[in-house]
Amino acid sequence: MDWRDIPSLAALRAFEAAARAGTFSEAARELNVTHAAVAQHVRAIEAQLGTSLLVRAGRGLALTDAGHRLAASLSDGFGMITSGVRAIAADAADRPVAITVTPSFAENWLMPRLAGFWAAYPGLGLSLNPDMDVVDLRRDGFDMAIRYGMGDWPGLEAELLIEADYTVVAAPSLLLGRPAQTLADVQNLPWLFEVVHREARRWVTASGLDMACCQANEVATLSMLLSAVRAGGGVSVVSSALVADDIASGKLIAVMSERREGLGYYIVHPPGTLSARAKTFKKWLLGQTA
Amino acid sequence: MDWRDIPSLAALRAFEAAARAGTFSEAARELNVTHAAVAQHVRAIEAQLGTSLLVRAGRGLALTDAGHRLAASLSDGFGMITSGVRAIAADAADRPVAITVTPSFAENWLMPRLAGFWAAYPGLGLSLNPDMDVVDLRRDGFDMAIRYGMGDWPGLEAELLIEADYTVVAAPSLLLGRPAQTLADVQNLPWLFEVVHREARRWVTASGLDMACCQANEVATLSMLLSAVRAGGGVSVVSSALVADDIASGKLIAVMSERREGLGYYIVHPPGTLSARAKTFKKWLLGQTA
DNA sequence: TTTCATATGTTAGCTGGACTTTCATATGGA
DNA sequence: TCCATATGAAAGTCCAGCTAACATATGAAA
Known part of the structure; x- marks a missing residue:
């Protein structure tokens, strides 16, 4: 799996949280970081991919079309990862x-x-x-x-x-x-x-x-x-x-x-x-x- | 999405690579890090989840049952993420x-x-x-x-x-x-x-x-x-x-x-x-x- | 219109997570 | 037995990820 052309996973997680939350500030609270950290991650992804994902809309943000599509696949991917991890942790906790x-x-x-x-x-x-x-x-x-x-x-x-x-x-x-x-x-x-x-x-x-x-x-x-x-x-x-x-x-x-x-x-x-x-x-x- | 009980994404990626490659050394080459980095990540995940995932087998490693299951969901999840990212990058590259x-x-x-x-x-x-x-x-x-x-x-x-x-x-x-x-x-x-x-x-x-x-x-x-x-x-x-x-x-x-x-x-x-x-x-x- | 709370934007600076380095030990093929 | 390649482990390094600080924007309420 070639990761060289993929933005950092921390950045992708920050973007997914912002996409779902609707504001950098809310995403920051969810991830226990500052809004600045989330904003920097998202802009770094946009710079690397060459397209806008989240744009200012009033006091919050709106997803572009590309942002919607990326957020959907990230949400699915991160969902799969966290579900798999929790299943393993639950099994480990339950056995004698x-x-x-x-x-x-x-x-x-x-x-x-x-x-x-x-x-x-x-x-x-x-x-x-x-x-x-x-x-x-x-x-x-x-x-x-x-x-x-x-x-x-x-x-x-x-x-x-x-x-x-x-x-x-x-x-x-x-x-x-x-x-x-x-x-x-x-x-x-x-x-x-x-x-x-x-x-x-x-x-x-x-x-x-x-x-x-x-x-x-x-x-x-x-x-x-x-x-x-x-x-x-x-x-x-x-x-x-x-x-x-x-x-x-x-x-x-x-x-x-x-x-x-x-x-x-x-x-x-x-x-x-x-x-x-x-x-x-x-x-x-x-x-x-x- | 609560990430507090999830091992670091870098660690999960290292584990997924090692599971797929069969050795820490091969996974390290794929991720452009040293074998020690991969090994430390994997052992950290095992410590956090309370179960073994990869054990020594001859000169390489073998997945435990839990390791197989976790690797499968991580592979799916990371695959979804990287596919989504590449699709966005390809679109951005192709449009006028x-x-x-x-x-x-x-x-x-x-x-x-x-x-x-x-x-x-x-x-x-x-x-x-x-x-x-x-x-x-x-x-x-x-x-x-x-x-x-x-x-x-x-x-x-x-x-x-x-x-x-x-x-x-x-x-x-x-x-x-x-x-x-x-x-x-x-x-x-x-x-x-x-x-x-x-x-x-x-x-x-x-x-x-x-x-x-x-x-x-x-x-x-x-x-x-x-x-x-x-x-x-x-x-x-x-x-x-x-x-x-x-x-x-x-x-x-x-x-x-x-x-x-x-x-x-x-x-x-x-x-x-x-x-x-x-x-x-x-x-x-x-x-x-x- | 003004005030205020909450948002994003931006940049400089800090630090610990992620990694490297180093060496020891294990394995299996030649 | 030798050698190449693997993992294990611990000490040390460093920059990705973050915070702090401040500026600006937005919209609701007064």
């Missing part, structure tokens, strides 16, 4: 909020709380996608994600939901009444690590755990790890946020804990306006940790 | 060049030369409107005017065609062989003045004519005045340009002459591009006095 979230966070933190959301917002649909991968939100059509990390994903806005830490936990059934207040207390017990969570292993070693003198097993997912830890299958390092209820109820014992600056579960989304529904969900999420 | 010109200039200078123009440009139509009034070119649909004055009409471009002067002329049939080289030589002959041309009368009085001792008649139009002067009805003050042929052939005698700085016959038109045809005519006009 699409969220991608790590499975373990979904199972251990989000799902237990979601009944509260459903009670508060019965008509607001959510589409939750548990996925361990960091997916491309735009490519895969997600409104937002809840991600674990430092909050610095390029091109995305990230807002901290829950701070994360490293917490050593063990089940009472594993401890068998033994004290569990230092790493030394659990040094000789079996240990469990998530395959990909190398940093947890690195941290606990740096904190004094001697990996050589104890049995350490690896499991594939955080969900499986938590299941095994709860069953007394071993000691592990997790974010306390995921096991807050377990610790509070005594189902798991927190041996030691250390905060990591910046580390946390973040609400992540592309920059710009979220839909009203997505905003509502985000607000509710943030309200759960205030 | 509309010129408003003073009747006396038309009769005495232009019409005698126009045969040369018609011979040189047989297919180029002209629409000549003799009018003594200074008309509003845009309101009345004129491409240009040939006007007598100082060339300083606001909001218009003016280019000098012929310098004007005050020239005292008389017919030989009036002079009856008497010398006619000074105002004194024609002081006691009858004089003619155009009703509205007060400055000619003012000038000749300031140049020494004693209005009290001679018969002075007024006529309504310059054309009538020239007709009477040629018939020996009286002495008058005219622009020599209008009677150059008469003077050259001896049909009129130039008694005295005085140039006036800036005064002249000007080609006048609104600023901006004249149509190709109007430019051709203007060029031809200017060629007649080079």
Whole structure:
């Protein structure tokens, strides 16, 4: 589509508004600009096309024949454009909020709380996608994600939901009444690590755990790890946020804990306006940790 | 038409081009901008509408369902706009060049030369409107005017065609062989003045004519005045340009002459591009006095 | 006829939207 | 593996689009 011989779209829009409104002043109010801006645009179009479109008539303006014809095709064209845009925006606003979230966070933190959301917002649909991968939100059509990390994903806005830490936990059934207040207390017990969570292993070693003198097993997912830890299958390092209820109820014992600056579960989304529904969900999420 | 919730038209055009071209790079070439400009526009629209439109696919891009639908309505809308604009521009280019010109200039200078123009440009139509009034070119649909004055009409471009002067002329049939080289030589002959041309009368009085001792008649139009002067009805003050042929052939005698700085016959038109045809005519006009 | 509100016309000056520049990364054909 | 061409992202530039200001025109009301 060759635009080189077409006046600027801003000018054409100004002309269409003036043609419809009958005065530059009224068109200016509609477009939130001054009458001078509208007048300049219209005269620029006339100069470029070599014909008059709007001429002075009393206190207002009258369309020439050419002006009538141009205004008609512009009105149709701009009508089509704005209708198409609004249809897309309406569809986007109506569909369920699409969220991608790590499975373990979904199972251990989000799902237990979601009944509260459903009670508060019965008509607001959510589409939750548990996925361990960091997916491309735009490519895969997600409104937002809840991600674990430092909050610095390029091109995305990230807002901290829950701070994360490293917490050593063990089940009472594993401890068998033994004290569990230092790493030394659990040094000789079996240990469990998530395959990909190398940093947890690195941290606990740096904190004094001697990996050589104890049995350490690896499991594939955080969900499986938590299941095994709860069953007394071993000691592990997790974010306390995921096991807050377990610790509070005594189902798991927190041996030691250390905060990591910046580390946390973040609400992540592309920059710009979220839909009203997505905003509502985000607000509710943030309200759960205030 | 409420534009507040509509992305910028430049952005929508960029998106439509990218949707059609399949890559930001190709769309950028079409629009004469960089790929980054197109990419930024598209992502801005996605942010505002809350949905993906174009996602990465190999080395290019693929439209999402929403993207397809939006691209279709934008293509229709922009097509309507550009077709409408081109139709108006084509009409303006095709119609005869509309010129408003003073009747006396038309009769005495232009019409005698126009045969040369018609011979040189047989297919180029002209629409000549003799009018003594200074008309509003845009309101009345004129491409240009040939006007007598100082060339300083606001909001218009003016280019000098012929310098004007005050020239005292008389017919030989009036002079009856008497010398006619000074105002004194024609002081006691009858004089003619155009009703509205007060400055000619003012000038000749300031140049020494004693209005009290001679018969002075007024006529309504310059054309009538020239007709009477040629018939020996009286002495008058005219622009020599209008009677150059008469003077050259001896049909009129130039008694005295005085140039006036800036005064002249000007080609006048609104600023901006004249149509190709109007430019051709203007060029031809200017060629007649080079 | 005068006054007043509202319109257009015009030009000089300002600024942020639109773009460029630059560099990093991704993709696919040779 | 190399290379050409694509997108992604962010910092910086600049002029199209606008405002401000003032002049002039129009028409209704007093």
